[in-house]
Amino acid sequence: MHFDPTTLRRDDYGFFGPDSPSWKIWTAPTAVIGFQRAVVLEHFDPFLTAAVADSRGIYSDPRKRLDHTFSYFLIAAIADGRTAIQAAEHLMQIHAPMTGIEPISGNRYSANSPETQLWIHITGWHSVLKAYEVFGPGPLTPEEEARYWHECAIAAELQTCKPEDVPRSRAEVREYFARVRPRLCTSEKAEEGMHHLLWTSPRNGAGISYAIGSRLLSLASVATLPKWMRRLGRFDRWGIVDLAVKLPAKVLVWSFTRFNSFGLLFAAPFVAPMAGQILEEHLNAAPPTRPETVTPSEARALYGSRSGRALIAEPA
Template sequence: MTSTVNAPLDFGIFGPDSVTWKVYRCPTSMTVGFTRTALTEMFDPLVVASVAGTGSLRERAADRYDRTLEYAGALVLADSATAAHAADTLMRIHTRITGRDPVTGQAYDPNDPAGQLWIHLTQWQSVLHVYERFGPGRLSAEDDRQYWGECAIAAQFQTIDPADVPRSRAEMRAYYQRVLPDLVVSETAVEHAHLILNGANLALTELPGPLRVVSPLVQWLLRRATIATLPRWMRTAIGSRQGPIVDAGVTAVLRPIMRLAARQPKMLAKKLESSSPRAYAVLAPAILDVSPTTPETVSVQEAFRRAGRLLPREQYLTLATDSGTPAT
C-alpha cells in the first residue's frame, strides 16, 4: 500500500517548468543514471578514499544508494526547505570525515571544492546522458542551454566556486579532459565500482509475485545498460568486454520500457517506495505532481536565508579562514 504523500512547501529551486525536472523526473535518472553517477565518481582517488574510509559501500551498498538518491533528489525536486536542510546536513557530516588516501598519499576532505565539483558534474552529465540514451532523446538546443544553466544554480548547494561550473556540453567535455590525468584506476576504485554495479539497486529490480522469477534478468539488463554508457577506458578498468552489439541490444530493449514507466507515475512511485524508501519521501511529490502549499520557486540563496544558514561555500571559506587552511 502506497504511503501518504505530504504536500511540499513550494516547488523548490527549479519547479515543474524547468528542464531539470523534465530530466530528473524521468525513470532513467533514478535507475541507470544514478548507478552510472556513483560508479564514475569512484575514479577520483580522494572521493573513493573518503567513501572507502567509511565502509558504507562494502557494508550497506543498497542503503548508501538510497541515501544518495534521497540527497540528490532533495536538491533538485524537493521543496526549498528540504533541499537546504539536506545540503547543510551533509556538509556538517563531511566536516567530521578526514583521512589520507593510501594510493596518492594526499589528505582528503569531502567538502573540498574540487571533489565536490567532480561529484556534482558527474551526476548532471550522467543523468543527462542516460536520459538521452534510454529516455525521450536528445534535448533541444534551448533546453540544453537551460539545463547547464540550472546545473550551475544547483552547484550552490555545495562548496563549489560558481566560476568553475561548465555552462555547456563543450565546457563539460573540456572539464573531463582537464581532470582525466588525475583520475586513478586503483584496486579500491575498481572494487567500489563493482559494488555499485552489482549491488546498489538490487531492490529496484525485485518484481512482485510470479514475476519475481525474471528479477535476475532485469538486474542483468540494468547492469548492462549502465556499462553501455561508460567510456572505453572505464569499461577496461572494471574488466568489462561488453561491445557495441550488446550496447545496441540493451538500448533497444530498455528505451521502450523506460518510456512506458515514465507514463506510469503511480507505478514508478510505488516501486521507488519499496526499493528506496528514503528517496521516496522526497521524490514522490514531484513524481506524482502533488501541489505545493505555495506554488513558487525559491532561489538557493533564499532557501538558506530562510534556514538561517550561510551558503555551503560561504561556510567552507569561513571554516578555512578560522583554521588557517588555504581555501580553494
C-alpha cells in the same frame, strides 16, 4: 537523512519549477540508470575512492547509503527551497568528519572539498542527462539544454563547489572532464567499489531485490560509458551486449513514462524507498504556498543555519 514526504513542496517550487528541464530529467525513469552510472564513474577520482573506501558505507548498507545519495539529488532538483537547503546542510554535516589520507598520492582528502564536491555534482547531472538521451525521449532542444546546464550550476550552489569552476554548457562540461582526466585512475579499492555498485552482492544487508536491481541496471548504465573507462575499470564487455540492451531498455522506459512512473513507484520500496517516497510526493504534490521559484541564496537566508558554511573541511 530523514525525509518527511509531506514537506517536499510546502513553501515554493524550489529553484527550477514545473516547466524546467531539471524536473523533467530528474523524475524520468532514466534517472536511476544515470545515477548508477554516476556513482560508478565517480570512483575514477582517487580522492573520492579513498573517502568511500574509508567510510565503507556502500558495503555495510548499500541500499540505505545509495538511496540517501539519490534522494539528495532529487531534493535539490524538485523540492522547495527549505527542504533543499536543510538537506544540503545535513549532507555537509555527514561529510565533515570524512577526511583522511589518499594512499596513491599521500595527500589528504576531504569529502567536503570543493574539487570532490564538483566531481560528484557534475558526474551526477551529466550522467542523468546522458541516460535520458540514450534511453529516454532523446536529446533536449538547444534551448532546454542551455537551461539545464544553467540549472546544474544553480544546484551546485548547495554544495561547496567554487562558482567559477562550475561548467555552464555541454562544451564546458567536456572541457572539465578533459581537465580532470590526467588525475583519474583506477586502483584495487576503486575496482572494488565500481564492481560492487554494478553487481551488488545480496550479503551485507543489500538483499536479493537490491542485488538483482543493480545487475539489471548495470546492463543499461555500462552501455552509456566510454570504452576507455570500461577498460580501465575492468568491467568492459562486447559491443553486441550494448546493442542488445538498448531496445529493451527504451521499451521499458517508454512503458514507465506512459503510465506516469507508477511502475517505478511499485519497485522503489525494494530498491530505493526514500527516493520512491520523494517521487510519489512529487507526482501528487499540491501547489505550494507561493507558486514561484527561489534562489539558493534566498532559501539559505530564510531557512539555513549560520554554521552551514563552516562545515566545509578543506584538505590540509
